[in-house]
Amino acid sequence: MIPLEDARQRILAAIRPTGPETVPLGGGWNRVLARPVVARLTQPPADVSAMDGYAVRAADAVTGATLTITGAAPAGHPFAGEVGAGEAVRIFTGGFVPAGADAILIQENAKAEGPRLTVTEGVAAGRWIRRRGLDFAEGGELLPAGRRLTARDIGLAAAANHPWLTVHRRPRIAILATGDEIALPGEPLPPGGIVSSNAHALAAVIASAGGEGCILPIAPDDAGSIAELAGSGGYDLLVTTGGASVGEHDLVQKALGQDGFALDFWKIAMRPGKPLIWGRLGAMPVLGLPGNPVSALVCAVVFLLPALARMQGLPDAGPRTVPAIAGVDLPENDQRADHLRATLAPGADGRLVATPANRQDSSMLAVLASADGLILRAPFAPALPKGEAVEVIPLAALGV
Amino acid sequence: MIPLEDARQRILAAIRPTGPETVPLGGGWNRVLARPVVARLTQPPADVSAMDGYAVRAADAVTGATLTITGAAPAGHPFAGEVGAGEAVRIFTGGFVPAGADAILIQENAKAEGPRLTVTEGVAAGRWIRRRGLDFAEGGELLPAGRRLTARDIGLAAAANHPWLTVHRRPRIAILATGDEIALPGEPLPPGGIVSSNAHALAAVIASAGGEGCILPIAPDDAGSIAELAGSGGYDLLVTTGGASVGEHDLVQKALGQDGFALDFWKIAMRPGKPLIWGRLGAMPVLGLPGNPVSALVCAVVFLLPALARMQGLPDAGPRTVPAIAGVDLPENDQRADHLRATLAPGADGRLVATPANRQDSSMLAVLASADGLILRAPFAPALPKGEAVEVIPLAALGV
Numbered sequence: 001m002i003p004l005e006d007a008r009q010r011i012l013a014a015i016r017p018t019g020p021e022t023v024p025l026g027g028g029w030n031r032v033l034a035r036p037v038v039a040r041l042t043q044p045p046a047d048v049s050a051m052d053g054y055a056v057r058a059a060d061a062v063t064g065a066t067l068t069i070t071g072a073a074p075a076g077h078p079f080a081g082e083v084g085a086g087e088a089v090r091i092f093t094g095g096f097v098p099a100g101a102d103a104i105l106i107q108e109n110a111k112a113e114g115p116r117l118t119v120t121e122g123v124a125a126g127r128w129i130r131r132r133g134l135d136f137a138e139g140g141e142l143l144p145a146g147r148r149l150t151a152r153d154i155g156l157a158a159a160a161n162h163p164w165l166t167v168h169r170r171p172r173i174a175i176l177a178t179g180d181e182i183a184l185p186g187e188p189l190p191p192g193g194i195v196s197s198n199a200h201a202l203a204a205v206i207a208s209a210g211g212e213g214c215i216l217p218i219a220p221d222d223a224g225s226i227a228e229l230a231g232s233g234g235y236d237l238l239v240t241t242g243g244a245s246v247g248e249h250d251l252v253q254k255a256l257g258q259d260g261f262a263l264d265f266w267k268i269a270m271r272p273g274k275p276l277i278w279g280r281l282g283a284m285p286v287l288g289l290p291g292n293p294v295s296a297l298v299c300a301v302v303f304l305l306p307a308l309a310r311m312q313g314l315p316d317a318g319p320r321t322v323p324a325i326a327g328v329d330l331p332e333n334d335q336r337a338d339h340l341r342a343t344l345a346p347g348a349d350g351r352l353v354a355t356p357a358n359r360q361d362s363s364m365l366a367v368l369a370s371a372d373g374l375i376l377r378a379p380f381a382p383a384l385p386k387g388e389a390v391e392v393i394p395l396a397a398l399g400v
Numbered sequence: 401m402i403p404l405e406d407a408r409q410r411i412l413a414a415i416r417p418t419g420p421e422t423v424p425l426g427g428g429w430n431r432v433l434a435r436p437v438v439a440r441l442t443q444p445p446a447d448v449s450a451m452d453g454y455a456v457r458a459a460d461a462v463t464g465a466t467l468t469i470t471g472a473a474p475a476g477h478p479f480a481g482e483v484g485a486g487e488a489v490r491i492f493t494g495g496f497v498p499a500g501a502d503a504i505l506i507q508e509n510a511k512a513e514g515p516r517l518t519v520t521e522g523v524a525a526g527r528w529i530r531r532r533g534l535d536f537a538e539g540g541e542l543l544p545a546g547r548r549l550t551a552r553d554i555g556l557a558a559a560a561n562h563p564w565l566t567v568h569r570r571p572r573i574a575i576l577a578t579g580d581e582i583a584l585p586g587e588p589l590p591p592g593g594i595v596s597s598n599a600h601a602l603a604a605v606i607a608s609a610g611g612e613g614c615i616l617p618i619a620p621d622d623a624g625s626i627a628e629l630a631g632s633g634g635y636d637l638l639v640t641t642g643g644a645s646v647g648e649h650d651l652v653q654k655a656l657g658q659d660g661f662a663l664d665f666w667k668i669a670m671r672p673g674k675p676l677i678w679g680r681l682g683a684m685p686v687l688g689l690p691g692n693p694v695s696a697l698v699c700a701v702v703f704l705l706p707a708l709a710r711m712q713g714l715p716d717a718g719p720r721t722v723p724a725i726a727g728v729d730l731p732e733n734d735q736r737a738d739h740l741r742a743t744l745a746p747g748a749d750g751r752l753v754a755t756p757a758n759r760q761d762s763s764m765l766a767v768l769a770s771a772d773g774l775i776l777r778a779p780f781a782p783a784l785p786k787g788e789a790v791e792v793i794p795l796a797a798l799g800v
Contacts, residue, residue: 025585025600026603026604026607029603029604029607029608029799030607030608030799041595043594043765044594044763045594046592050761050763074580074581074621075579075580075581075592076579076580076581076582076590076621077580077592078592093691093692094581095592096592130761130763134761134764135765135766135767136765136766149604150604150799150800151601151602151604151608151697151799152601152765152768152769152795152800153769154600154601154603154604155598155600155601155604155693156597156765156766156768156769158585158595158596158600158601159594159595159597160595161586161595162585162586163584163585163586164586179475180474180475180476180477181474181477181494182476184563185425185557185558185561185562185563186561186562186564190476191476191478192445192446192475192476192477192478192496194443194444194494194559195441195558195559195560196558197555197556197558197559198555200425200426200555200557201551201554201555203426203429204426204551204554205551207429207430207551208429208430208551215426221474221476291493291494292493293555297551297552346723350723350751350789351750351751361450361530361534363450363530363534363535364534364535365443365535365536365552365555366535366536366542367535368552368556369542369543369550369552369553369555371552389750395550396550397797399429399430399550399551400550400551400552
């Protein structure tokens with residue numbers, strides 16, 4: 001058994017980012033930039049009005065003064081002339097401030113009668129003008145490579161005049177569930193059989209992280225079938241479930257071995273999820289997850305999500321945790337890093353309270369589904385009294 | 401100006417959930433259940449082994465005893481016979497516990513030589529057996545209607561034998577950007593023009609919430625064009641941007657009015673985003689957002705996301721906030737609920753520290769994009785010293 005963090009680092013060290021892909025602007029949402037977004041123009045392109053009102057010379061626009069309206073400058077229709085002494089130009093939010101003007105008199109502070117404008121409250125020079133380049137300047141880097149794009153980023157890239165974005169190609173992950181006992185949902189169940197759930201859950205985990213999961217046909221407990229399906233190729237990573245334990249019916253290592261499988265490690269000091277395979281089949285990395293659904297999903301959070309992050313060029317590949325306090329006394333831990341399925345609720349002082357489920361059996365998918373997060377317990381962690389600080393991996397926020 | 405919360409409640413009161421849609425299991429990820437998922441079977445379907453080892457009678461399997469191996473029960477291949485006195489059946493994780501056995505002797509605690517099995521460490525009755533129905537029982541509700549499905553939920557629905565799920569249809573939202581001054585990214589810019597960014601950012605916001613945004617062609621500042629595009633129909637909601645202010649060039653209300661637009665309210669006591677229109681064009685609700693990109697996005701977070709949640713049948717439609725402490729002194733607030741663009745970073749005591757950006761101008765998209773969240777400041781909130789508690793809407797976690 002190797003320590004969890006060693007395992008994760010060995011996995012990450014073997015993962016390469018996918019190459020760049022050009023996508024239309026809107027398709028860039030939630031993708032990871034492969035090339036930075038650089039401003040193609042200056043925003044605003046000129047000094048513009050921040051309000052609806054009148055472009056004036058502040059020196060003239062004192063309370064009680066009367067000005068002459070000589071034109072209009074709505075957004076998109078710049079005023080070609082100049083604002084002279086005693087003059088005002090009608091302007092609207094976003095309109096270019098005409099030459100000669102140095103302030104915007106907001107319409108609430110003026111009264112127009114035909115071409116005559118009476119100033120009811122004077123204005124200081126510079127007021128309500130957004131200066132050229134206030135938002136950004138041409139040539140400036142707005143979004144760095146390696147950033148997962150938010151909706152705000154899409155808006156910013158649009159404003160900077162980018163109809164296309166260059167992002168990392170979505171990782172394609174093959175998912176191979178093995179076992180004589182499993183059948184697809186809705187299909188006839190063999191005697192003693194159960195419905196296959198891991199492949200579907202893992203495909204959703206992969207989708208949540210921005211990858212594409214491809215569910216291969218279920219492989220029976222037969223080395224030839226496993227080898228044939230695993231070797232189908234065209235993927236950035238092969239994830240298997242089941243067959244990673246020490247039993248005679250755990251065939252994945254044996255099956256892959258026929259095709260030159262290079263094992264890096266298996267068995268990790270963690271719970272749930274001790275039996276985990278990591279290696280390489282030709283050029284394709286292989287992650288062999290346990291068959292128990294809870295073990296498979298926890299291992300996916302701990303190892304597969306960081307791998308998917310790394311594949312997409314994200315800089316920080318560790319799983320995000322949030323601080324919380326233990327809702328009950330936690331017993332001392334043994335040599336395996338534990339991941340307690342827990343609910344999260346705000347406590348009296350605003351801090352999150354993490355309370356582990358009563359049953360932590362690795363076959364209990366319903367308990368996992370109703371959990372909000374995983375309390376991390378380090379190997380040999382001493383007993384921890386209720387109210388002490390713990391770190392929790394939140395799950396629903398990940399879409400997991 | 402009406403209070404923000406009143407506005408949100410009036411918007412939500414007018415929103416109806418979309419109808420149900422049947423999707424394949426995997427397509428249910430991140431969708432909202434319209435009908436509960438009920439277990440179609442019992443899991444595990446029988447008492448099963450939690451380990452690889454031997455099914456035995458605990459009374460016989462005392463340390464030093466020798467048993468006779470009479471068969472095997474791998475997962476998916478139940479043993480047809482019975483475990484008699486002095487007998488053991490080879491079993492693997494997930495295998496059905498054969499009749500007669502009442503414990504699993506794990507293989508680490510036994511030594512097999514041909515059919516002879518020596519017990520090296522005895523086992524107690526019931527050990528390493530997962531009881532029938534430990535995870536869930538046929539007929540039990542596993543996932544309620546109104547739940548946004550996680551990857552774990554997809555796994556649970558699969559295990560409960562559901563190849564299909566019934567979810568709320570994705571809301572279809574039309575997005576109409578207006579303004580003579582805007583052009584699509586990459587298109588020739590008119591004189592005094594800027595690139596349209598709101599529609600693209602809003603489409604991404606809608607995607608982040610599980611809706612489908614349809615970007616209509618840009619409408620010039622012309623009532624007829626706006627009316628024609630707005631009336632194209634087939635949408636659950638029309639969102640406009642720009643033209644919601646009081647200027648003469650703000651035409652949206654006027655344009656919609658030609659087609660029997662029923663205004664509910666406009667102008668909200670909030671910042672950024674005072675000018676906001678809410679009403680109905682025939683049967684279609686209309687949300688008119690301000691043209692400033694920061695105002696439009698903040699209003700989308702505050703009003704559009706809750707509306708999208710309600711459309712998808714989610715029970716809690718309020719925007720999620722996280723507790724934090726102010727990173728600087730905050731001045732007293734005026735009558736408008738404020739949303740300060742802020743960075744979030746963990747503080748020394750583990751609590752989040754929210755620090756507002758120096759500039760809060762509603763045209764500064766780059767500042768918004770680099771923010772982590774929005775500090776909420778209630779109308780007339782008194783000055784707040786650094787270190788005091790604030791509530792923050794986190795943005796990146798929403799994909800916004």
